[in-house]
Amino acid sequence: MNTPSLLLLCVLAARCVAAPLPVIFDTDMDSDVDDVAALAQLHVMADRGEVELLAVMVSGHNEWSALCIDALNTFHGRPDLPIGLVSGKRGIRQHSHYAREVAKAFPQDFREKHEQIEAAALYRRLLAPRTDRDVVIVSVGDLTNLAALLVTKPDAHSPLDGRALVAAKVAHYVCMGSRYPAEVDPGTGKWGNFRTDPDSTREVIERWPTMLTFTGGGDFADAMAIGRQIVKLDPKVWPVSLAYRSYFEKTKTGPVRHTADSIAVLVAVRGFAPWFKVVERGSNHIDEIGRNAWREEPDASNQRYTSELIEPSDAPKIAALLEELAMTPPKTGLPAGR
Ligand SMILES: [Ca+2]
Numbered sequence: 587m588n589t590p591s592l593l594l595l596c597v598l599a600a601r602c603v604a605a606p607l608p609v610i611f612d613t614d615m616d617s618d619v620d621d622v623a624a625l626a627q628l629h630v631m632a633d634r635g636e637v638e639l640l641a642v643m644v645s646g647h648n649e650w651s652a653l654c655i656d657a658l659n660t661f662h663g664r665p666d667l668p669i670g671l672v673s674g675k676r677g678i679r680q681h682s683h684y685a686r687e688v689a690k691a692f693p694q695d696f697r698e699k700h701e702q703i704e705a706a707a708l709y710r711r712l713l714a715p716r717t718d719r720d721v722v723i724v725s726v727g728d729l730t731n732l733a734a735l736l737v738t739k740p741d742a743h744s745p746l747d748g749r750a751l752v753a754a755k756v757a758h759y760v761c762m763g764s765r766y767p768a769e770v771d772p773g774t775g776k777w778g779n780f781r782t783d784p785d786s787t788r789e790v791i792e793r794w795p796t797m798l799t800f801t802g803g804g805d806f807a808d809a810m811a812i813g814r815q816i817v818k819l820d821p822k823v824w825p826v827s828l829a830y831r832s833y834f835e836k837t838k839t840g841p842v843r844h845t846a847d848s849i850a851v852l853v854a855v856r857g858f859a860p861w862f863k864v865v866e867r868g869s870n871h872i873d874e875i876g877r878n879a880w881r882e883e884p885d886a887s888n889q890r891y892t893s894e895l896i897e898p899s900d901a902p903k904i905a906a907l908l909e910e911l912a913m914t915p916p917k918t919g920l921p922a923g924r
């Protein structure tokens with residue numbers, strides 16, 4: 587082979603290796619524990635070159651959530667990863683059975699070393715300099731931060747308002763929330779990510795300008811529950827193990843927990859194939875208390891959901907994959923001397 591064709595081959599080969607997917611993770615990191623496994627999975631995918639983790643946003647007012655996130659980020663070798671905080675009166679405070687425990691047991695310096703920045707401002711700062719419409723947002727908590735982002739005004743980072751900035755820079759938003767095709771619980775419980783802040787939920791879903799994929803919870807995520815292997819890890823070494831142990835102990839549940847947030851991460855990074863059935867036609871409607879119903883009409887071409895497996899018998903296989911990802915040691919190695 588002559589030199590020019592060898593060069594061409596090299597260029598083509600380089601192009602075939604996909605660039606890491608730039609991801610912003612927006613989490614409540616409070617009431618439920620599946621956020622911990624989901625964040626661990628994103629870090630492992632970043633270690634493997636699948637993902638470039640740009641930041642983590644906290645969607646609720648629990649004072650331990652950001653510290654817990656920083657402890658997880660530090661464990662995975664990303665101690666300085668930016669963390670954005672919820673702002674305004676819409677964000678709610680939910681109790682956590684693990685965030686304080688993880689924040690106190692593992693190294694983190696969120697209060698001492700990190701910029702205390704509102705999530706909407708951090709979104710703007712991260713999105714503005716992107717050169718392609720390539721960022722993927724995964725929300726596995728309340729939609730409070732994203733509603734705040736959409737109504738931001740032009741600033742020093744960008745002449746675009748929030749919605750235009752999202753339209754220009756965000757390729758895809760994957761939203762873990764509620765159940766499909768509809769959630770019908772008449773109670774007033776604030777659960778499932780949509781009912782916690784219904785106004786923000788409605789605004790985001792009605793106004794989101796790019797592709798929006800919903801992933802469901804309930805039986806769908808229960809079928810892929812994990813935790814049996816995670817809790818076998820040493821909780822003095824592994825924050826994910828401490829989080830799941832603490833959650834199971836305090837809620838008197840276990841030995842497994844659903845993977846709603848992990849499924850959202852998997853879909854965002856690796857897509858639907860070969861497991862997840864997709865419903866393209868229709869759009870998601872949110873009532874006054876935050877219950878959703880998927881309606882075939884009107885069709886929103888940018889909205890779709892998955893809440894069912896193509897082959898239900900694949901559930902254990904997917905659960906095993908999710909648990910293995912959450913238990914993969916950081917590329918930087920396990921912390922020494924603990
Ligand atoms: Ca830190």
Ligand SMILES: [Ca+2]
Nearest residue numbers: 614621726727
């Ligand atoms: Ca969550």
